[in-house]
Amino acid sequence: MAQFEEVSQKSKLHPKPEGLALQYGTAGFRTDAKHLDHIMFRMGLLATLRSKKTKSTIGVMVTASHNPEEDNGVKLIDPMGEMVTAVWEGYATQLANTEQDSLLKELKDIIEKEDIDMSEPASIYVGKDTRPSGASLSRAVLDGVSSLGGKTHDYGLVTTPQLHYMVCCCNTHGCYGSPTVEGYYQKLSQAFLQLTQNKRLLVDGANGIGALKMREMEPFLRSKLQVVLSNDSSSGKLNHMCGADYVKVQQKAPQGMNMGVGECCCSFDGDADRIVYYYTDSKGCFHLLDGDKIATLISTYLKELLTQAGLNLQIAVVQTAYANGSSTRYLEDVMKVAVCCTKTGVKHLHHAAQEYDIGVYFEANGHGTVLFSKAAQKQIQELVKDPNTNDERKRAVKLLESTINLINQTVGDAISDMLVIETVLAIRGMSVQDWHAIYTDLPNRQLKVTVSDRRVIDTTDAERRAVTPEGLQDAIDSLVKKYKTARSFVRPSGTEDVVRVYAEADTQVHMIIMLIIYLNIFNCKCIFSVFMCRKTLIVWLMRSVWLCIVSLKELETSQNLYTNQAFMQAVSLNPSSEIYEYCKCTVD
Numbered sequence: 236m237a238q239f240e241e242v243s244q245k246s247k248l249h250p251k252p253e254g255l256a257l258q259y260g261t262a263g264f265r266t267d268a269k270h271l272d273h274i275m276f277r278m279g280l281l282a283t284l285r286s287k288k289t290k291s292t293i294g295v296m297v298t299a300s301h302n303p304e305e306d307n308g309v310k311l312i313d314p315m316g317e318m319v320t321a322v323w324e325g326y327a328t329q330l331a332n333t334e335q336d337s338l339l340k341e342l343k344d345i346i347e348k349e350d351i352d353m354s355e356p357a358s359i360y361v362g363k364d365t366r367p368s369g370a371s372l373s374r375a376v377l378d379g380v381s382s383l384g385g386k387t388h389d390y391g392l393v394t395t396p397q398l399h400y401m402v403c404c405c406n407t408h409g410c411y412g413s414p415t416v417e418g419y420y421q422k423l424s425q426a427f428l429q430l431t432q433n434k435r436l437l438v439d440g441a442n443g444i445g446a447l448k449m450r451e452m453e454p455f456l457r458s459k460l461q462v463v464l465s466n467d468s469s470s471g472k473l474n475h476m477c478g479a480d481y482v483k484v485q486q487k488a489p490q491g492m493n494m495g496v497g498e499c500c501c502s503f504d505g506d507a508d509r510i511v512y513y514y515t516d517s518k519g520c521f522h523l524l525d526g527d528k529i530a531t532l533i534s535t536y537l538k539e540l541l542t543q544a545g546l547n548l549q550i551a552v553v554q555t556a557y558a559n560g561s562s563t564r565y566l567e568d569v570m571k572v573a574v575c576c577t578k579t580g581v582k583h584l585h586h587a588a589q590e591y592d593i594g595v596y597f598e599a600n601g602h603g604t605v606l607f608s609k610a611a612q613k614q615i616q617e618l619v620k621d622p623n624t625n626d627e628r629k630r631a632v633k634l635l636e637s638t639i640n641l642i643n644q645t646v647g648d649a650i651s652d653m654l655v656i657e658t659v660l661a662i663r664g665m666s667v668q669d670w671h672a673i674y675t676d677l678p679n680r681q682l683k684v685t686v687s688d689r690r691v692i693d694t695t696d697a698e699r700r701a702v703t704p705e706g707l708q709d710a711i712d713s714l715v716k717k718y719k720t721a722r723s724f725v726r727p728s729g730t731e732d733v734v735r736v737y738a739e740a741d742t743q744v745h746m747i748i749m750l751i752i753y754l755n756i757f758n759c760k761c762i763f764s765v766f767m768c769r770k771t772l773i774v775w776l777m778r779s780v781w782l783c784i785v786s787l788k789e790l791e792t793s794q795n796l797y798t799n800q801a802f803m804q805a806v807s808l809n810p811s812s813e814i815y816e817y818c819k820c821t822v823d
């Protein structure tokens with residue numbers, strides 16, 4: 236067939252380096268941009284097949300989100316703005332890894348398996364973030380689509396949630412809004428202007444696409460929201476010492492932001508699908524309001540409105556293992572809201588949230604949104620129109636209706652979430668400090684461990700328990716039970732070649748000690764022989780211990796580590812005294 240001839244010709248311009256194997260992970264493909272040209276071409280091909288199969292428009296977003304500027308990535312967006320299904324993720328991995336000479340065969344296999352009618356038209360929306368590699372990589376996507384005869388609409392620079400929104404608008408024939416960047420600004424800003432009063436907010440744009448789009452949106456907000464933008468892409472490097480991931484993981488303010496005491500601030504990530512809030516108090520202490528705090532604020536607000544409106548709709552919050560234990564306890568015990576825990580990765584949370592009338596889902600890192608079932612939206616719309624509704628109920632249900640319009644239900648969206656949060660704070664008359672005081676986070680830390688093969692760690696129970704390697708979970712359990720309200724787990728990352736370690740406990744010191752002892756767990760002979768050479772372990776151990784100490788020093792300046800007995804004991808448990816010496820001289 237002529238169309239395969241073109242694929243065959245054009246694929247030669249996007250050759251696959253022999254032997255290179257990548258996996259379509261939690262957020263699509265993501266790695267150093269220089270390895271991605273063939274992947275982009277092939278994802279153009281796959282998106283075209285997906286479009287023919289679903290008879291709908293499919294999105295292809297070129298981004299590596301919060302990862303360094305040198306990286307890039309790609310993910311496919313399904314017709315309603317969702318992530319592609321697991322089966323198609325599998326096809327993506329197969330197609331990406333097939334060697335050059337069997338590309339056509341692989342393509343034909345997918346066509347056969349999915350029984351795709353190749354005479355169907357195909358339509359693909361393409362977007363990219365501000366990474367320098369984005370231009371040529373998105374051209375490779377367009378090449379892939381055109382070689383299979385698909386039509387493309389290249390949106391150029393857009394945030395990831397904007398592209399999800401466009402795809403959903405297109406496939407719902409305008410019911411969700413108009414599929415243009417301007418349509419997106421109009422929909423969100425109209426809802427926002429109906430809901431809120433004048434507000435001022437400091438926004439860290441991570442030197443990325445979110446900053447550009449925030450500037451574009453400002454006129455639509457008609458000064459109701461005065462945005463003071465920093466890391467606005469004019470000079471600094473993408474995600475470098477700024478952005479939502481930096482702020483969440485480092486638990487400190489981004490560079491380049493001029494924060495006044497008590498001022499409300501927020502950070503977007505590199506493709507503007509995540510947001511975290513924070514402020515510093517009069518003592519100079521930094522306070523983070525992450526995805527858990529956002530979920531709590533929004534679900535509390537929605538639950539109150541449902542009660543006032545007299546609507547009997549089930550609301551639930553979906554979290555992952557990274558959710559702070561305090562937030563889960565607060566939601567379940569105080570708010571009496573159902574909480575469900577899924578694996579990491581937005582697609583898992585999104586699917587779980589679809590099970591409820593109203594599903595509020597947020598990862599602790601600030602990625603999330605709210606989903607309203609069709610039935611719930613219908614009930615709300617009918618009540619707005621019902622002439623017998625009294626004033627209090629009418630007010631509540633109208634607020635619910637406008638809030639739905641403010642939310643990007645296709646995916647977590649930093650801009651939309653920011654407008655929702657500002658609205659909720661304004662309507663409830665709350666300051667960022669009031670919001671922070673709803674519950675107190677348990678001290679927590681995350682570490683990354685580089686190992687030779689992270690797949691040796693397998694998990695269960697929404698990734699909260701390790702099944703392999705044998706002995707690891709027992710070691711974690713015996714450590715965790717020594718501390719009050721402590722919780723800890725390890726899991727292999729789905730986006731980076733690392734293992735993530737998470738720990739929380741009742742105090743900073745206990746949490747840090749736990750992490751340090753943790754590092755020794757990795758040193759257990761049975762485990763480390765499987766996946767880590769001693770040299771890597773020691774280097775990593777030193778770095779991690781040092782990082783822990785530095786952050787502890789910053790967070791608890793009053794605490795002198797070298798006179799803290801518990802800390803000294805923990806360090807002396809370490810078999811390698813050079814680590815202690817190293818830490819001591821580095822900190823000194």
Ligand SMILES: CC(=O)N[C@H]1[C@@H](OP(=O)(O)O)O[C@H](CO)[C@@H](O)[C@@H]1O
Pocket residue numbers: 261262300557579580581598600602727728729730731735
């Ligand atoms: C602990 C953490 O923040 N994990 C992130 C990260 O996944 P990992 O599988 O942990 O690498 O990237 C995902 C995609 O952006 C995001 O959904 C997730 O929350």
Ligand SMILES: [Mg+2]
Pocket residue numbers: 300301504505506507508509
């Ligand atoms: Mg992102």
